[in-house]
Amino acid sequence: MNNLNAPFHALIAYISDFDPTEAKLLNFRILLPGWHYGDGVAFSESAINDAVILHRQIYFKGFQRTDAFAGACGEIQVAVYHGDHYFQFERESSGQWNITHENQDVEVEFLSGQTFDQAVNYINGLNSKVCDSSIVYTRTIGTPPENSLVTWLSKNPRRAEVFPSLIGTVR
Secondary structure (H helix, E strand, O other), X not given: OOOOOOOOOOOHHHOOXXXXXXXXXXXXXXXXXXXXXXXXXXXXXXXXXXHHHHHHHHHHOOOOOEEEEEOOOOOEEEEEEEOOEEEEEEEOOOOOEEEEEEEOOEEEEEEEEEOHHHHHHHHHOXXXXXXXXXXXXXXXXXXXXXXXXXXXXXXOHHHOEEOOOOHHHOO
């Protein structure tokens, strides 16, 4: 195929060859009707574009362990793996999205019938789902009380002065 004669698509103009999941999603275009043992429908261009854009949102949020799967009824799944967490974004042939979050193989959340925008909003909160800051919070985080840190102004310890500084907390 001669790319010079192909119609311009903004999505295709920014293809990232380095990402295997995106390449896999774009290759769903070549699946013809009957691709799955005589069953399986061809994927619409809008379905593939939605999945690629959603994947890019995931990727640019820092989640780079991803995969994609084609469904025989026209659905496309984009999977995200992060430690014990697994997220699945499934675009149905109707354009609706189903979102699944599992942690240690236990389903934590399932949302069905989501719009594309709702799926993107869910992606914006992925970091908070995999890194719950309330677990690592302790009361002692912060700067010690005023005048509790000592900074030496010279090599002579007799000339020590007290300054509120974080340098003194470094061991």
